[in-house]
Amino acid sequence: MTALPMIRTRTLPFVATVAIFLAAYALCVAQFPNMLSTRVLGNLLTDNAFLGIAAVGMTFVILSGGIDLSVGAVIAFTSVFVAVTVRAGVHPALAFVLALALATAFGAAMGLMIDLLAMPPFVVTLAGMFLARGAAFLITTDSVPISHPFLDTLGDLFVRLPGKGRLTFIAMVMLAVFACGALLAHRTRFGANVMALGGNRASAALMGVPLRGTTIRIYALSGALAGLAGIVYTLYTSAGYSLATVGMELDAIAAVVIGGTLLTGGSGLVLGTLFGVLIQGLIQTYIVFDGTLSSWWTKIVVGVLLFAFIVMQRLILILPRGRLKG
Amino acid sequence: MDHDLQGAPDLLAAKSIRKAFLGVTVLEDVDFTLRAGEIHALLGENGAGKSTLVKILTGAYRRDGGTIRLNGAEVSPRDVGEAQALGIGTVYQEVNLLENLSVAENLYLGRQPRHWGMVRVRRMEAEARALLSRYGLTLDVGEALSAHSVAVRQIIAIARAVDLSGRVLFLDEPTASLDAREVEAIFAILRQLRDRGLGIVIITHFLDQVYQVADRVTVLRNGRLVGSRDIASLPRRDLVGMMLGRELADEVDHRTAPPPDDAPAPIRFRDYAKAGKVHPFDLDLRAGEVVGIAGLLGSGRSETAFLLFGIDRPDQGTAEIDGTPVTLHSPERAIRHGFGFCPEERKTDGIIADLSVRENIILALQARRGWARPLSGTEAAQIAERYIRALDIRPADPDRPIKFLSGGNQQKAILARWLATDPRLLILDEPTRGIDIGAHAEIIRLIEDLCARGMALVVISSELEELASYASRVVILSDHRHVRELRGHEVTVSGMMNAMAVEGAA
Ligand SMILES: Nc1ncnc2c1ncn2[C@@H]1O[C@H](COP(=O)(O)OP(=O)(O)OP(=O)(O)O)[C@@H](O)[C@H]1O
Ligand SMILES: [Mg+2]
Numbered sequence: 137m138t139a140l141p142m143i144r145t146r147t148l149p150f151v152a153t154v155a156i157f158l159a160a161y162a163l164c165v166a167q168f169p170n171m172l173s174t175r176v177l178g179n180l181l182t183d184n185a186f187l188g189i190a191a192v193g194m195t196f197v198i199l200s201g202g203i204d205l206s207v208g209a210v211i212a213f214t215s216v217f218v219a220v221t222v223r224a225g226v227h228p229a230l231a232f233v234l235a236l237a238l239a240t241a242f243g244a245a246m247g248l249m250i251d252l253l254a255m256p257p258f259v260v261t262l263a264g265m266f267l268a269r270g271a272a273f274l275i276t277t278d279s280v281p282i283s284h285p286f287l288d289t290l291g292d293l294f295v296r297l298p299g300k301g302r303l304t305f306i307a308m309v310m311l312a313v314f315a316c317g318a319l320l321a322h323r324t325r326f327g328a329n330v331m332a333l334g335g336n337r338a339s340a341a342l343m344g345v346p347l348r349g350t351t352i353r354i355y356a357l358s359g360a361l362a363g364l365a366g367i368v369y370t371l372y373t374s375a376g377y378s379l380a381t382v383g384m385e386l387d388a389i390a391a392v393v394i395g396g397t398l399l400t401g402g403s404g405l406v407l408g409t410l411f412g413v414l415i416q417g418l419i420q421t422y423i424v425f426d427g428t429l430s431s432w433w434t435k436i437v438v439g440v441l442l443f444a445f446i447v448m449q450r451l452i453l454i455l456p457r458g459r460l461k462g
Numbered sequence: 463m464d465h466d467l468q469g470a471p472d473l474l475a476a477k478s479i480r481k482a483f484l485g486v487t488v489l490e491d492v493d494f495t496l497r498a499g500e501i502h503a504l505l506g507e508n509g510a511g512k513s514t515l516v517k518i519l520t521g522a523y524r525r526d527g528g529t530i531r532l533n534g535a536e537v538s539p540r541d542v543g544e545a546q547a548l549g550i551g552t553v554y555q556e557v558n559l560l561e562n563l564s565v566a567e568n569l570y571l572g573r574q575p576r577h578w579g580m581v582r583v584r585r586m587e588a589e590a591r592a593l594l595s596r597y598g599l600t601l602d603v604g605e606a607l608s609a610h611s612v613a614v615r616q617i618i619a620i621a622r623a624v625d626l627s628g629r630v631l632f633l634d635e636p637t638a639s640l641d642a643r644e645v646e647a648i649f650a651i652l653r654q655l656r657d658r659g660l661g662i663v664i665i666t667h668f669l670d671q672v673y674q675v676a677d678r679v680t681v682l683r684n685g686r687l688v689g690s691r692d693i694a695s696l697p698r699r700d701l702v703g704m705m706l707g708r709e710l711a712d713e714v715d716h717r718t719a720p721p722p723d724d725a726p727a728p729i730r731f732r733d734y735a736k737a738g739k740v741h742p743f744d745l746d747l748r749a750g751e752v753v754g755i756a757g758l759l760g761s762g763r764s765e766t767a768f769l770l771f772g773i774d775r776p777d778q779g780t781a782e783i784d785g786t787p788v789t790l791h792s793p794e795r796a797i798r799h800g801f802g803f804c805p806e807e808r809k810t811d812g813i814i815a816d817l818s819v820r821e822n823i824i825l826a827l828q829a830r831r832g833w834a835r836p837l838s839g840t841e842a843a844q845i846a847e848r849y850i851r852a853l854d855i856r857p858a859d860p861d862r863p864i865k866f867l868s869g870g871n872q873q874k875a876i877l878a879r880w881l882a883t884d885p886r887l888l889i890l891d892e893p894t895r896g897i898d899i900g901a902h903a904e905i906i907r908l909i910e911d912l913c914a915r916g917m918a919l920v921v922i923s924s925e926l927e928e929l930a931s932y933a934s935r936v937v938i939l940s941d942h943r944h945v946r947e948l949r950g951h952e953v954t955v956s957g958m959m960n961a962m963a964v965e966g967a968a
Contacts, residue, residue, distance in 0.1 A: 323580045328567055335562035342522055342558035344543035344572050402562035 149396030149448060150408040156441070157411045160418055168425045174301025176421060181307035184417040186211065186365040186372060186381075188310040188410060191388040191395075192317040193361030195409045198392050199321065200354050201334040201401030202257035206246065206264035207362045208384035210239050212377065213272040214366025219280035219376025228286045236363045242268065243359015247352035261355075265385070272378035279377040282370070290371055306368045313361065318406040330354060334401025387438075391416060394441050398449055415441065472531070473498040473661040474519070474630055479528035481514055483866065486857075488514050492528075492687045494680055496630065496661040501652060503676035503693070504665045505705055507898040508870030509856045510682040512665045513555050516632050520552045521545035532629070543572065551627025553619045555634040555665075555869045555896075561608035566590035568607050569622050597621055598647060612639045612806070613759055620648060624655065631655065633664045635869070637671065638895050639806070641759035641924055649675050667870070667898050669698060681705055706900050729887055729918060731770070734779035739765040742779060743944035745937070747887060747918040752909060754929035755922045756958050757939030763922045764806055766939065767889050770920065771803040772796040797830055802885030804877055806892045806922075812876040813864050820846035820860035823878045830883055849878035852908060854901055870896050877905070881912070888912070889920045894928060906932055926955045938962055 165172040181188075190207050197204045214235045221231040242264065249260045293305040321327040329350045332340040341347055370376055395412030397404025419437050423429045474496040481489040489511045496502050504512050517523040519530060521539030530537055532548060539545035542552070559568045566587045567574075574581040575589065590603040597617050607615060616639050623631060631652075637645045652662055652675060666672060672679060673693060681688040681704040688704045727746035735742035740762050747753060755763050768774040772790040781790050783799055790796050793803070805812065814822055823846045828837055837845075846860040853874040855867070864872055873896050880888060893909070894902050910932055913919055923929050929936055936953050938946040938961040946961050 319580065323583075325572065325574055325576070325581065328563070328571055328574065328581070331563060331567075332560050332571060335560040339556075339558045339560055342542055342552075342554050342556075343560070343568075344541070344546045346541065346543050402560075 147396075147405070149398075149445065150405045150411075152445075152448065153394060153396050153408050153411045153415070157415050157418065160415065164418065164422050164425070168422075171421065171425060174297035174299035176301075178297055178301035178303055178307065180414060180417045180421060181310065182302075182304045182372070183420075184413050185304075185306040185310040186369040187384065187387055187391065187416075188413045189313050189368060190362050190365040190384065191391040191409045191413055192313050192406060193358035193365075194385070194388040195317065195392050195395070195397055195404065195406050196321065196330055196354050197257070197358045198389070198397050198399065199334050199401055199404055200330045200351070201337065202250070202351075202354065203261065203389070204243075204246075204264075204355065204358045204362075205258065205261040205385050206242075206268055207358065207365075207388055208381040208386075209265045209268035209272065210242065210359060210362035211366040211369055211381045211384060212379070213268045213275075214239055214363045215370040215373075215376035215380060216272045216275050216280065216378045217376070218367060218370045219282045220275055222282050222284055222287075223280060228284050232367050235367060236360060239363025239366070240356050240360040243362070244352050244356035246359070247355030248348070250355065251348045251351040257355075269378070275378065277378055279375050281375045283374065287371060287374070291374075306371055309364070309368060313364070314406060314410050321406045326350070326353065331402055334398075334403070336402075387416065390438050390442055394438070394445055396445070399446065472496070473533060475531045476515075476519060477529050477531075479515065479518055479530075480526045481511075481518060481523065482526055487685060489518070489685045492682065492685070494519075494687070495690070496663060497678075498629075498661050499656055499659045500677040501656050501662045501664060501675050503672045503679040504663055504682070505672065505679055505701070506682035506688075507705060507900055508874070508896075509868040510705075511685040512682055513634055513868060515682070516552065516634050516663070516665065517554070519545075520550055520632055522552075522554070546572070546626050549626075549628030550630045550632070551623035551625070552632040553616075553623045553634060553636050559607055559615055559619055559622075561606065563607060564604050565594075565601065565607055565610070565618060566603040568618060569593060569603075569625070573626075593621055593625060594618070597651070613641075613644065616640060617644065617648070624651065627655075627660060629660065631660055631662045633662070635665055635667070635896055637666060637668070644759065645671065667896060667902070669701065669899065672701075673698070683707055702899060705898070728784050730782045732780050732782070734769060734776050734781065736765075736769055736774050736776050739774060739942065740769055741943040743937075745770075745944075747920065749886070749916045749918050750913050751935070752913050752919045752921055752933045754933030754936035754953070755920060755939060756924070756926060756929055756936055757962060759924070761939040762942035763939055764891055765942065766944075767803060767805075767891050767920070767922060770796075771801055771889055773803075797826075797883070797885075800886035801889070802826070802880040802883050802887070803889045804880045804891060804893060806895070812879075813872050815865035816863055818861050819850065819855065819864050819867065819875055822864045822875050823849055823860075823882055826879045827882045845882050846878075849875075849882060852881075852904075853878055854904055870898055870901070873897060874901065874905075881908070885917065887918045887920070889922075891922045892924070893921060894923070894925065902928075926958045929953070929958065930955050 190211060194204060194207060217235050217238070218228070218231045221234065222228050246260050246264045249255060250257050290305050295303040297303055321330065329345045332343065332345045333347070333350055337347065369381065391412035392409050393399050394415055395404070395408030395410070397408060416434065416438055419434045420431065423431050423433055472495045476494040479489055479492045492515060494515065504515070506512050514523065518525045521542050521544050537548060539548060563571065569590045570586050575585045576582060587603050594601065594603065599614065599617060601610065616636065620633065620636055623633070637648065640648065656662055664676065676693050678690060678692050679696065679701065680690040683705065725748055727748045729747040731743070731745040733742045733744065755766060757763050765774065769776055772792050772795055775791050781788050788799060790799065820842055824837055824842045827845070831837065843860065850858050850860060855871050855874045864875055867875070877893060894905055897905060906928065909919060909921065921929065921933065930953055933953055935947055935949045936958055937944050938948065938958065940962065948957055948961060
């Protein structure tokens, strides 16, 4: 992509994220030279593919000034739905299409509610979270393992990287989603409308941005990507489980914010979210390499980073304005 | 309908428009017609319903009743986007642009040039540059709007609306932040558009501007149509009478005799300056005196105020209050020394939309007392009551969220906020912007009243007549420099204009 129509202060958080990722990676490599390999990088992408895909949808939602708490539940629902339908004899490709359609419609319905009832997205998507999780439980509370030649084909699809690494199918899906997401956010009218909504809803309305249509599309997109993340999760684990990915929406939100998107909306880069996801993955990888640390350290580091980023965003907002107080 | 002598076709015809908010009627059976090729001024007091009518005609609000015809065909835009598609462009009273987007994105939001669905950023920016150059603006259109001043934003909003309007253009107080030169440039463009057959509606409280550009006027009062007239046959007195429903008392020169020059000045600034903002100046402020500050836009008027109030830190010079040197390095300190400042950007920055009128009024006073010592409920109510009456804030309901007030009434509430702190020095930046002529007189009376009670006032204004009527001294600014001080009989409109012209040319 060519230079983005962004401003220096707005790209600052993104630059900071990339710098943190590179520095963290360099530190890891200094301690465990083995971490400098395409195998580790490939795994980083594969292990976080479903999180990354969901986080792209979350980026749009947060850019528009909203939030989507239903993501983790929708992933679980989709994975259970796919597993159960495939076991019932439906071809996986058809199951995927059905699951995506359901997830998209679900997201669109939440978007419509948010606009129609003028309700905070927080409340509507919280309800959506319970609904989707409940629906998943209703289908089954067991873990449903699946196998199908089509799924095996997809699982075996990969590009060999120089060294021992593999770029798996699901990692490629995630990268493609990021590329399309970046174009959609920063190069289309829809993307500009999303930014406008996040900047100031009332002004956007007075400038002729269709609020309802845009809101519905944003949550439909988030729903669709959560559905796709659910499919990827099913491929990744070869099972559907209604208790899976509890609270994953929070990891997605963290990835978006660490990726430099303003939590209040209106400013951010989709590509930043990729690095937000990678930073979280990197910490986990480090813990695996170390072998002695508790994996809860991931949460602690993510917490610290989040806090640092929120402070940085405040400063960026305050510094240029600050004048007209009083 | 008054008369349709010229037989020009009606471009936009609204009949019996009705609108109520929460059961309160705001527009009652209002008719409005706009012809092709005319500039039509929509006038009325603060809260008369002008902005509401514009919002209904441009799809931002739903009407409760009535019909709208565009070129004879009934239309009913459900949102602003639909109105834009019909060729209706609008600048709303609240500057409606997005700070987080670039200038170019603001100009072309919703109609960006595309190729295969992708926005062509280069092309859009080139078009944006070309568009703005017609308004005499050359700036980095890729930069965020937030980097630009209110005046520049206002021009951008106008440029956007003009570019959008194939048939009808609505401008709701578009010139509030602009100086005479910029206003003239905008008017030149409006006249061109009119000659091309566009219908233009402009709302303003500057009657001079009405007589300068408008062909016809429509006046609203309390949500009802008073009438439409050709401006050429409407004397100013009658127009004011239509707006207020009464005669405006003749303005007399109320100016109190200024304290003698050798009277002690309790507040003194010496050699005060900030590099890049204001060159060094001396300023003496006496109790009971209004000092005016005049100059063209960008001459350093607001910067001077920022410096006096401690928003900008001086990098040289001294300040002295009652003979003791003080440092005024932050607004908090200035407030503690009894200063108050009502900024120009109150339209966007001043109000806290969801708080009530009362809460908005007592805000600064409460802040000065500290949050540990809250005003009692009755005290707060009394203060709010007093200023609502003094400034004629309508509707006179202290509990109403301020966002439901008309633009002009919101500004009065912000003014009240600073008056309520009863400061010893009050700095007012454009205190009568967006305020109707009836209330205008009230505010001037209030300023004189405060002065008589011993407050020192610094008033920045581009309305020279206003300054001439109450200021005992006027400092003329040019190019960030305090170039002259007019006093006593020198304080006249022509005196100030000459000083500004001479110094501007020098
Ligand atoms: N959203 C709203 N909710 C409730 N009341 C409103 C709302 N908008 C406007 N009003 C009320 O409608 C009346 C007309 O307001 P409007 O903004 O149309 O006045 P205006 O003529 O534009 O005044 P000004 O010159 O001050 O801008 C006012 O009494 C105002 O309080
Ligand atoms: Mg108005």
